[in-house]
Amino acid sequence: MTVLAMTEAVTYTDFFVLATGATTRQTKAIADGVLEGLRPRRRPARVEGEREGEWILLDFLDVVVHVFTPAAREFYRLEALWGDVPRVPVAGDVAASGEARATGPRRSGSA
Numbered sequence: 001m002t003v004l005a006m007t008e009a010v011t012y013t014d015f016f017v018l019a020t021g022a023t024t025r026q027t028k029a030i031a032d033g034v035l036e037g038l039r040p041r042r043r044p045a046r047v048e049g050e051r052e053g054e055w056i057l058l059d060f061l062d063v064v065v066h067v068f069t070p071a072a073r074e075f076y077r078l079e080a081l082w083g084d085v086p087r088v089p090v091a092g093d094v095a096a097s098g099e100a101r102a103t104g105p106r107r108s109g110s111a
Contacts, residue, residue: 001017001018001019001022002017002084002087002090003015003016003017003018003086003087003092004016004018004077004078004079004086004088004092004101005081005085005086005087005089006082006085008085008086009082009084010075011086012061013061013062013063013064013088014062014063014065014076015062015088016063016064016065016066016082017063017064017065018066018068018073018078018079019065019066019067020067020068020069020070021067021068021069022069022070022075023069024052024053024054024069025053027053027054027056027067027068027069028050029058030056030067031047031050031056031058031065031067031093034058034065034067035047035058042060043078044058044059044060045059045060045061046059047059052073053069053070053075054068054072055067055068055069055071055072065068066078069072089107090108
């Protein structure tokens with residue numbers, strides 16, 4: 001998992017979270033897990049790509065979660081596109097197991 005601090009680059013969000021699932025079934029499970037985990041506190045403003053599962057976008061306004069298959073992540077290369085923005089350290093970076101949590105500054109008013 002990669003977390004990009006977008007505040008200096010764009011005005012529409014604070015962070016991009018980039019995650020990868022091995023298959024479309026796994027990308028859907030990851031997206032469902034994010035939605036389920038945040039359901040009591042947060043709802044996305046929009047969700048795109050759930051049907052296909054190649055690139056699922058969960059837009060929480062201050063945080064945009066991108067869940068890719070490996071081929072889609074390589075094709076869109078968001079890390080390269082936004083190569084000049086800072087990366088946020090991820091506590092216990094265990095991206096393969098999906099247990100990582102982003103750590104870093106939060107804007108006031110963010111839930």
